[in-house]
Amino acid sequence: MFDLLVVGAGLSGLQAALSAQQAGLTVAVIEARDRVGGKIWSVPLASGRGYADLGGAWINKSLQKRVGAYVDKFGLKTVVQRLEGKAVMQQAPGERFEFPFGVTPSDFSPEEKKSLEMVRDHIQAESLKPGPPRLEDDNVSLDQYVRDLGALPGTIKMVNIWAQVMHGLDSTEYSAAWFIDYCRKNRGLLAIRADDASGGQHLRFRDGAQSLATNIAALVGAPNIHLSSPVTSITDHGSYTSITTTTGQTFTGRKTIISIPSTMYKELNIQPPLPPRLQAITNATTLGDYNKAIVCYDRPWWREHGFNGYFASYVGPVILARDTSVDEVGNYCLTCFVNGKPGRGWGRLRAHERRAAVLAQLAQIFGHEEEVYKPIEFFDQIWQAERYSRGALAPITALGHLVEYVDVYGRAVGNLHFVGTEYSPEWKGYMEGAICSGEVGAGEVVQALKGRERANL
Numbered sequence: 001m002f003d004l005l006v007v008g009a010g011l012s013g014l015q016a017a018l019s020a021q022q023a024g025l026t027v028a029v030i031e032a033r034d035r036v037g038g039k040i041w042s043v044p045l046a047s048g049r050g051y052a053d054l055g056g057a058w059i060n061k062s063l064q065k066r067v068g069a070y071v072d073k074f075g076l077k078t079v080v081q082r083l084e085g086k087a088v089m090q091q092a093p094g095e096r097f098e099f100p101f102g103v104t105p106s107d108f109s110p111e112e113k114k115s116l117e118m119v120r121d122h123i124q125a126e127s128l129k130p131g132p133p134r135l136e137d138d139n140v141s142l143d144q145y146v147r148d149l150g151a152l153p154g155t156i157k158m159v160n161i162w163a164q165v166m167h168g169l170d171s172t173e174y175s176a177a178w179f180i181d182y183c184r185k186n187r188g189l190l191a192i193r194a195d196d197a198s199g200g201q202h203l204r205f206r207d208g209a210q211s212l213a214t215n216i217a218a219l220v221g222a223p224n225i226h227l228s229s230p231v232t233s234i235t236d237h238g239s240y241t242s243i244t245t246t247t248g249q250t251f252t253g254r255k256t257i258i259s260i261p262s263t264m265y266k267e268l269n270i271q272p273p274l275p276p277r278l279q280a281i282t283n284a285t286t287l288g289d290y291n292k293a294i295v296c297y298d299r300p301w302w303r304e305h306g307f308n309g310y311f312a313s314y315v316g317p318v319i320l321a322r323d324t325s326v327d328e329v330g331n332y333c334l335t336c337f338v339n340g341k342p343g344r345g346w347g348r349l350r351a352h353e354r355r356a357a358v359l360a361q362l363a364q365i366f367g368h369e370e371e372v373y374k375p376i377e378f379f380d381q382i383w384q385a386e387r388y389s390r391g392a393l394a395p396i397t398a399l400g401h402l403v404e405y406v407d408v409y410g411r412a413v414g415n416l417h418f419v420g421t422e423y424s425p426e427w428k429g430y431m432e433g434a435i436c437s438g439e440v441g442a443g444e445v446v447q448a449l450k451g452r453e454r455a456n457l
């Protein structure tokens with residue numbers, strides 16, 4: 001019997017396993033996929049010019065202490081996000097304008113600009129307040145919340161882009177409290193939205209973000225990680241736990257940490273069943289449409305025309321894009337986020353239609369069809385279609401639930417403990433949050449086992 005079983009080898013599960021081992025526990029990690037990393041997944045370019053990050057990619061080493069320490073410990077190479085050049089805003093089909101990157105788009109009327117700044121400053125102020133979310137903010141959608149503030153139409157659309165790019169849902173689809181709470185746990189709205197050194201989007205990994213997970217997995221030890229072993233049932237026997245997999249294996253451990261997104265708990269046969277209130281909140285969490293299309297070129301041709309590579313769009317299917325090149329290896333890519341409702345429709349298209357839709361939009365944004373239609377590689381990734389993710393970034397609670405079920409959400413039940421980026425007190429939704437939550441979960445288990453040993457003496 002192990003001291004601890006961990007379901008899932010994403011960052012939160014791997015960190016939980018490592019922290020538990022460091023405290024002297026024996027651990028088995030049981031992972032459905034044939035790889036570690038979960039929602040970080042880096043795939044090599046066919047041209048050999050580095051990797052495409054189909055999942056998480058950006059970090060800030062100094063703000064995200066745990067990720068930063070691992071980057072240094074493992075000697076991982078990073079690339080600074082390139083910021084120079086003109087950004088583009090697409091307001092309607094065939095309607096676009098260029099603006100200097102990093103400022104409020106200048107084609108907005110003075111009234112629209114004022115409205116946007118009012119809403120931005122309001123949410124920023126809310127997101128710097130300490131404390132739990134408020135009920136009156138949790139039973140209203142983010143869209144309704146900004147309408148109630150008196151936001152003008154352009155602002156309402158911009159807030160929708162924030163929602164789509166941050167969470168993969170439209171602003172009508174989740175509560176203002178969830179949005180504000182997310183900002184609170186992540187140093188405020190402005191830090192989240194910033195693409196410069198002040199925010200979470202400053203650096204990327206030269207050799208792919210997944211290297212973070214593979215290096216942590218190496219510390220945990222390959223023999224302790226059981227890949228290609230989807231968990232089908234988890235039983236808490238009172239004095240120990242057991243887990244069975246589709247491959248017919250059974251594992252036993254004194255404690256179990258479940259690191260899969262809460263939206264998927266209902267797919268596991270957990271016995272005895274989780275308490276009804278915990279089921280009520282986790283059954284109803286939603287995973288967003290958070291997709292990437294990564295278009296790679298031989299040269300960064302957009303820079304030659306003064307473009308930064310960044311654009312935002314009210315039209316879609318791409319709602320935001322950035323230059324994610326790694327110049328030193330000749331990797332020149334535009335990473336397009338195809339999120340929220342536009343991403344939902346796009347995700348149902350056939351592969352060639354998805355590609356056509358993205359390239360057609362790039363042509364509308366940048367012109368230069370002779371360049372746009374000559375990518376050397378094209379990747380797309382629809383996280384909703386992944387059997388063991390079912391969407392991204394992280395589960396989002398239903399209207400009213402964040403406040404109503406705060407006392408049970410993420411709390412241990414018997415010998416079962418829960419981790420995942422959704423539960424992190426800081427950098428929720430991010431890689432850093434996943435690692436933080438893994439540490440916290442391992443700490444809970446270590447405490448609980450200590451208590452039990454004392455009781456046995």
Ligand SMILES: Cc1cc2nc3c(=O)[nH]c(=O)nc-3n(C[C@H](O)[C@H](O)[C@H](O)COP(=O)(O)OP(=O)(O)OC[C@H]3O[C@@H](n4cnc5c(N)ncnc54)[C@H](O)[C@@H]3O)c2cc1C
Nearest residue numbers: 008010012032038039056057058231392421429430431434
């Ligand atoms: C497109 C995209 C862009 C992102 N961008 C960023 C970014 O720029 N910066 C950033 O910091 N973060 C980003 N993120 C978020 C970041 O990737 C996640 O927050 C983090 O990786 C989540 O880790 P986790 O351990 O909580 O969950 P997961 O990575 O989902 O781990 C859960 C694990 O459980 C496994 N599993 C599921 N079901 C079972 C089962 N039945 N049996 C066994 N195992 C199972 C899964 O295979 C997976 O390995 C992005 C994510 C996506 C998808």
Ligand SMILES: *[C@@H]1O[C@H](CO)[C@@H](O)[C@H](O)[C@H]1NC(C)=O
Nearest residue numbers: 134135136137138139140400
């Ligand atoms: C939302 O919460 C507030 C504050 O508790 C309450 O007054 C209001 O009636 C609630 N609205 C709905 C639709 O539940």
Ligand SMILES: *[C@@H]1O[C@H](CO)[C@@H](O)[C@H](O)[C@H]1NC(C)=O
Nearest residue numbers: 060061062063197198199202
């Ligand atoms: C991260 O953010 C901090 C604080 O805003 C900033 O000072 C720093 O330069 C950023 N960059 C890196 C590499 O961490």
Ligand SMILES: *[C@@H]1O[C@H](CO)[C@@H](O)[C@H](O)[C@H]1NC(C)=O
Nearest residue numbers: 266267276277278279280283
């Ligand atoms: C949660 O979902 C499961 C599976 O669909 C169902 O059996 C259970 O009754 C639900 N629980 C609650 C409290 O809604």
